[in-house]
Amino acid sequence: MTLAPAQSANVLWFLPTHGDGRYLGTQIGAREVDLGYLKQVAQAADKLGYYGVLLPTGRSCEDSWVVASALAPLTERLRFLVAVRPGLQSPAVAARMTATLDRISEGRLLINVVTGGDPVENKGDGIFLPHGERYEVTREFLGVYSALLRGETVNYQGKHIQIEDGRLLFPPHQDGGPPLYFGGSSDAALDVAAETVDKYLTWGEPPKDVAEKLAAAEARVRRTGRRFTYGIRLHVIVRETNEEAWAAADKLISHLDQDTIDAAQKVFARMDSVGQKRMAALHGGSREGLEISPNLWAGVGLVRGGAGTALVGDPQTVAARIREYMSLGIDTFILSGYPHLEEAYRFSELVLPLLPLNHAVRAPEARVNTGPFGEMIANGLPPERRQAQS
Template structure:
């Protein structure tokens, strides 16, 4: 099979609706995440030229649909990657929500299909299905949901859903509905991805492992006559020098104690997520083996579930590491960093202009501002320009 390497990429940022901090695993340096702060992060991402933002989902987060609805009027171009939850929502209700937000945002909605989750949290939401059954539900859900968004009238009787005369009166802005993003490392997850979604997401494993996973998903999609594009979810610590970046990485976990790490790893070990198991195996909960690939650091995963790795370095080095994932097949990159407002600027100003983005970014003609760029000198003089 011929591997397709994307020429251009889309770069997204992350909205920390579960909280933000300067230090992981402690209240020290914690920051209140209210609507004004989320507006700051979203506006920064919009102005810097990020393609969109990911909104997380789960009981530790503010509701992603409501947050996106509140932020769309305060931004201009930014897209919002918002989650649907098979098993927690009916496919018809989710389709109406999707169509409404897509229409009211003039097509700035992306949809993240989330099947996994902590079994205890799922139980708190009334969902008591095992891993295999959740993916069966997801497959059936997406069949109904996608047909509705394509404008079909749906009559369906399956093992999990019964729909009679299901239809949308108000179509989405995007023809056929927003693109579907999805992640799942198990056989069942890859099977759903091959049949139903537009973009398969992976967490930040080393490039070779990501390439192997992409090849596996691409082959599964080809067997059912489909093609799928690919994205990756990573944290980032970008500084002017690599030494500064590694110092910032160490500072981020400098308040973590061993008991906090052990407790977090205990929680992760009870999950039935294959992707989470792969993340945890990268570092084993140990502080002495965190650089798992050149400039790929697993320190975030000591206490954070899901995406647990960060690219660490100077702008040129990070751009080079990103390009390795592009060559592996990724055309979409979803980044985050602590604190999310400051790191959005650090990455957005230092690294984003170096990347082959499919969308305009600040520093490459996206901003029509005659200056001055930088602080005016002595009240009268513009700062001197220097070649980058």
């Protein structure tokens, strides 16, 4: 089943609440991630015109709801993609949290529904259900959660969730609540997604594999009479030339040894996530053959769980690869790069002007420094204004 190409896109960035640095898998070049640093990244993304930011979830991260609540008043247009965790939160409490943060941010909240994860970490959070039952919980959770955000009074008794006289006294800012984003590769995940969510997400696989995955998701959702939009999660390594970009990719993993890679892969192997298994299969734990598709590099996944691939190249090349994914029907790109503050600027300055966007890219005022204590911008020539194409 072929999807219509996306004519324009939303581009989100990433808040590294689990850490940041110049290299992967080492303390060398590591950067302390505190509120001040996260504020820098968020305000840069806001100023540069990114549509929003994804906040990761899990015990290795600062709490995404608290961080988003702290940063929403410090930004103007930036949206925050924050996780709800069926089985870890009650749907009524999650709905109240959602409505409150949506009001505080004046409608800048997006919701990421997270069901999967590391079984060991899940047990540490009090979740002992197997894979299939976690998706049963997710289906029940989202039914109650979404009904509450629509303003309904909910009485529900299911296998996993029971609610009597559930209601919200304070509604969300967005009518019916924020849109629901969701990623999952298993049959159980696709079934739940087809019934409940708004945007289906995939990690960055080769375009042929992504097309097949989206076709399967589209077939499921059409059987329900609903429709999805689609997004993809990728890292980016963009430099002014392809040679510089590939050198930066090599440098990113230059402090990795095989023992570190093997230890990380052992952790990923215990997970019951189908998507994580697909990520691991792209590189097989080996440094050899990491360019798995033109300009798609699997080196990040050697030691990082979840999204493990990066688009690598000069601005024109990276923009062309993004357009290739857009041709498959993807209209949302959730990106990141190391370190996240610097790469946010690089991607915004070098690639965003080459893409047809749904959101405006904010251009700085053109000023020329002609004083005695600094160099003139562009040798006296003000930078060109960038405008989003539509």
